[in-house]
Amino acid sequence: MWPATLLRMRVLLCPDKFAGTLPAPDVAAAVADGWRDVAPGDDLLARPLADGGPGFVDVLAGALGGRRVPVPTVDPLGRPAAGEILLTDDGTAYLESAQACGLHLLTAAERDPKATTSYGLGLLVAAAVEAGARTVVVGLGGSATNDGGAGMLVPLGVTPLDGAGRALPYGGAALAEVAALDGEPRLRGATLVAATDVDNPLLGLHGASSVFGPQKGADRADVLLLDAALTRWAEVLTERLPGCPSGLGALPGGGAAGGLGAAVLALGGRCESGIGLVTRAVKLEAALDAADLVITGEGSFDHQSLRGKVVAGVAGAARDRGVPCVVLAGRVSTGRREAAAAGVTEAYSLVEHFGGEEHGGVDAAMTRPAEGLRALGARLARQWSR
Numbered sequence: 001m002w003p004a005t006l007l008r009m010r011v012l013l014c015p016d017k018f019a020g021t022l023p024a025p026d027v028a029a030a031v032a033d034g035w036r037d038v039a040p041g042d043d044l045l046a047r048p049l050a051d052g053g054p055g056f057v058d059v060l061a062g063a064l065g066g067r068r069v070p071v072p073t074v075d076p077l078g079r080p081a082a083g084e085i086l087l088t089d090d091g092t093a094y095l096e097s098a099q100a101c102g103l104h105l106l107t108a109a110e111r112d113p114k115a116t117t118s119y120g121l122g123l124l125v126a127a128a129v130e131a132g133a134r135t136v137v138v139g140l141g142g143s144a145t146n147d148g149g150a151g152m153l154v155p156l157g158v159t160p161l162d163g164a165g166r167a168l169p170y171g172g173a174a175l176a177e178v179a180a181l182d183g184e185p186r187l188r189g190a191t192l193v194a195a196t197d198v199d200n201p202l203l204g205l206h207g208a209s210s211v212f213g214p215q216k217g218a219d220r221a222d223v224l225l226l227d228a229a230l231t232r233w234a235e236v237l238t239e240r241l242p243g244c245p246s247g248l249g250a251l252p253g254g255g256a257a258g259g260l261g262a263a264v265l266a267l268g269g270r271c272e273s274g275i276g277l278v279t280r281a282v283k284l285e286a287a288l289d290a291a292d293l294v295i296t297g298e299g300s301f302d303h304q305s306l307r308g309k310v311v312a313g314v315a316g317a318a319r320d321r322g323v324p325c326v327v328l329a330g331r332v333s334t335g336r337r338e339a340a341a342a343g344v345t346e347a348y349s350l351v352e353h354f355g356g357e358e359h360g361g362v363d364a365a366m367t368r369p370a371e372g373l374r375a376l377g378a379r380l381a382r383q384w385s386r
Contacts, residue, residue: 009042009386011035012291014284016048016310017055018330019142019299020104021369024048024055025062030370031295031328034377039385047282049296051197051310052256052274053141054104056096057086063282064088071127075105076116076144078170083120085128093133095124097257098142103216106144111217113146113209113226117170118260122155129156129190136190138264139274140257141197144216146172146209146226148202148233149263156267157186160236172209172258175229181240185267192269195277197309200255202248202262203231208255216258230259243268275313285317293384294318295377297328301349305334306342319343324384328376330365348376 013028022030028046035044050059061068066088073083086094098104100120103111121138128136145151150160151170160168163179200206209218209226218226234249244266248254253271254262261271279285288294296314298305305311311327318325324345332349339347350372351357354364365372 009039009384010290010292011042011044012047012287012294013044014047014049014294014296014314015328016050016296016298018297018369019054021299021330021366024050024059026370027297027373030373031377034374034379035381037374038378038381042381042385045287045291047284047287049275049278049282049284049310049314050139051141051278051313052096052139052195053197054096054098054102056139056141056195056274056278057084057094059278060094060281061086069127069131071124073100073120073123075120076101076118077106077110078117078119081105081120083124085124085131087131087133091132091134093128093131093136094139095128095136096139097121097260098139100124101143101145101257101260103142103144111144113144113213113216113218113258114173114222115171116145116147116216117151118143118145118147118149118258119151119154119170121260122152125152125192126155129186129188133190135193137193137195137277138260139195140260141274143257143260145260146213146216146218146230146258148172148175148208148230148259149266150175150178150233152260152263153185157183159183172226172229175233176225178233178236181236185241187267192264192267194253194256194261194264194269194271195274196253196256196261196271197274198256198304199252201250201252202234202254202259203227203250206255207249208259211255212258233259234262237262237266241266273313275310279313279317288317288321288323291323294323294325295328295380296325299330300333301327301329301331301347302333303338306338311344312342315343326380328373330369348379350376
């Protein structure tokens with residue numbers, strides 16, 4: 001926490017990762033280095049964050065301690081992948097879907113949500129249950145899947161079947177033929193919690209397929225097919241799983257990570273804000289109370305950033321305290337009025353810092369992010385330091 005000394009300026013650095021380039025702790029360090037180049041007497045406090053997507057376990061391990069257990073798993077196409085679970089002394093296990101379902105695990109040519117599976121996440125959840133966890137918190141975000149958690153259920157003892165009683169192939173498209181479930185969930189009394197980075201429902205215009213399917217490789221025809229398949233999947237889950245709530249397709253958070261949120265709800269679990277969970281773990285509230293300036297950020301600051309992600313949570317909390325909040329991002333596409341309403345005072349883009357798209361700014365932002373963030377940190381110090 002802040003030292004008990006007279007401070008010139010107290011700057012709180014609480015970014016998310018810059019997807020594909022820098023983890024959150026490295027983002028905070030680069031900005032801090034730049035600030036200290038200009039104003040070394042100021043006090044900087046780093047509290048790297050995550051909203052449930054990649055980096056979720058890393059951030060929580062740094063804040064909570066615990067034991068990190070390697071777990072062999074598979075990627076969205078069934079290839080071997082390295083996963084892990086974080087076990088804490090209170091009987092909670094933390095894991096992240098991106099380690100098994102992450103979009104970053106596939107090349108652009110391999111992205112096909114009709115075929116990708118969440119089976120690997122099921123292996124991580126099963127490992128947490130077998131390790132004796134009473135609560136399993138699953139960070140959701142950054143997924144390449146759109147199978148509504150159908151793959152995840154298989155290692156937990158539940159197999160989706162077609163009308164002839166045959167096990168369905170993996171992938172979101174196959175769910176159009178789902179008719180029944182075989183087996184019962186083997187959770188050994190553990191409670192599941194989905195730490196979600198979005199509040200989208202499973203189905204419809206704002207659902208998993210329509211909003212996130214295109215970035216996973218789905219065209220318009222694929223989106224319609226997948227939404228119809230998930231509609232059928234939601235009907236079967238509601239009919240066959242005793243703990244499944246009614247209206248599953250419309251519940252907030254059900255569309256997270258290609259419908260993994262809905263699978264957690266169907267298993268009797270609940271959805272929580274990923275950023276809310278992490279901010280409690282890192283004791284962000286106390287740090288915000290004492291800050292003169294907050295700097296947050298993520299790889300792309302766009303309209304999705306204001307729907308339950310790190311930037312939205314941090315900016316809103318800063319606004320409630322009357323503390324200015326600056327966003328640094330690889331790319332900024334959110335309008336100023338929309339950003340200001342969410343509590344963002346200013347937003348700066350690495351792409352623009354490096355000269356804009358027409359002068360190679362995108363490539364530079366991807367290959368030299370630490371350099372750019374350090375320069376922006378120095379720029380902010382010149383503007384804000386007392």
